[in-house]
Each structure stands twice: as C-alpha cells, then as structure tokens.
Amino acid sequence: MPAIIRTIIVLTFILLAAICQAETAADGPQSPISPAAPAKHKYPKIVLYSVSWCPHCKQAKEYFTKNNIPFINKDVELDDAAMNDLTRKYKSQGVPVIVIGDDKVILKGFDEQKFLKAIKGLQEK
Template identity: 45%
Template structure:
C-alpha cells in the first residue's frame, strides 16, 4: 500500500474534496496542515518545491500538486 501525505490548509475547497476522495476510495493518508504547522509549510516549499494545496506526496518521492484526478488515480492504482 502506498504512503500518502496530503499537504492541506483550512478554507481550501480542493483540499476538502481531496480528503473526501481519498477516504471514499479507502486510501489511508496523513494530513499536514501548512497553516497550523510551520514545519509542514517549510517541508512543502523546500523539500517538494510546491507552493499550493492540495499537494499529494506518495511514497516520499512522487509529488502531485493540485487535485489532478488522473495522476492521483494512476499513482494509487485507483480505477476510475
């Protein structure tokens, strides 16, 4: 099973949609809220070179910025 980290923030409708989508598909994931956690924000920017949410990090190396359904489904082997 893939390790999924979702970088998110409050008041982000695409982030909420991403959480619901992963939950509906039975994918376990860890949320890192960049507004509540300065380390998560720095990690998102410096380690993954992303400046927006939602950002998905799958297995510590695949970064998907934004809710790109096709890329997410492919990376997590989800049938559409």
C-alpha cells in the same frame, strides 16, 4: 396529592427513557472497524499537504476518505514543519500537494485520474 406527584414523576422518567431509547435507535447499529480485517487495496504512504479552507484540499480529503485510502493530512497553516517541507522540499507555494510513496511521486493539485495513475504505477513496480 402525594400519589399524583409520584405518578407524574414516574411518567416523566418513563418518557425520558423512551426519548433516549429513540435517539439511540435512530443512530443505527454500527460495527467497529476490526484491525484484523483485510484491506481491499494496499496503498503506499500518502501525505496530503493542505489548508482547511482550500476546496481542492477538501476534495482530495473527501475522495481519500470515501474510498478508504489511508493518508496523513498536514495542515501547513498549523504545522510550521509541514510549511517548510511544502515550500523548500517540494518547491510549492500552493496546496494541495500529495506526496506518494516516500517522495516517489509528487502531485501538485488534486486530479482523481492523475492520482489513480500514480498509485497504479507504484503498485506495478
């Protein structure tokens, strides 16, 4: 009897190890982002005023993320100072509001072409 139990225990450990290895292999190899890696594009500071449930805010976040555009997201429902900036400084009652280059360009709403035009205009200066 003890030999059978020992065999079952060993086989159980082998099976668990195989399952763990399969999950790790399924994740695929990942390389860490090197801070020394050169950026393809240099972007000015971009601040996105948003809320979590807004589809246009989500579209902007996904666009920035997909295109490796660094941005600061300020959720105005969670951040009172951000809400104050949105309503008083930028005179907006809606989101998203995108502030580019330390208040050089203020975009209300998200439109990819308007965003690209604003970035290009700042990069040419």
